[in-house]
Amino acid sequence: DAKTTQPNSMESNEEEPVHLPCNHSTISGTDYIHWYRQLPSQGPEYVIHGLTSNVNNRMASLAIAEDRKSSTLILHRATLRDAAVYYCILSFQGAQKLVFGQGTRLTINP
């Protein structure tokens, strides 16, 4: 399975944008890039996913590099509620599961 690399932790301020990076240099052409987050004492929560083009939804934006070897999850205006562990996960065609790594622990300062 292709691997992802994320910083262990990041810190940002409330009401500012946050850019969470993910490297996936061994990504295959048909692998999807998923982002999930886990708030304290809760189950993982789907954030966004994409293949090649940048994606936007009500929670976040996903910017995918042209060579697909990296991606960035963008929270446009962080709130305290966005403090969580963010996971960047690749899924390959035919996969029966998602494999979680250690993720990035995001701290939001008031």
Place this chain on the structure above:
Amino acid sequence: EPEVTQTPSHQVTQMGQEVILRCVPISNHLYFYWYRQILGQKVEFLVSFYNNEISEKSEIFDDQFSVERPDGSNFTLKIRSTKLEDSAMYFCASNEQGIPYNSPLHFGNGTRLTVT
């Protein structure tokens, strides 16, 4: 918005006892999963389930574990003889389109299992 519900939220059991963790997936979903997270560690895949069969299981999912869809709404994880190392948060998840290749998994908020 529909959600995956898990009961109980916390279960305490003695080593060697059987436990059943219950989940009600989202009603039109057909694909179900169990994950676990030991305190301070990664979320780990246990098993995926579709059409009353296990689709894939991890090395963790040994003979002590079993899953069942006893009726049209519940999805259960049974641990036959619990060990101390089974203490963890257990998350149920469901998915509409099956393989989570390009569609979201919806997770419940978990059952905390404490084995004493």
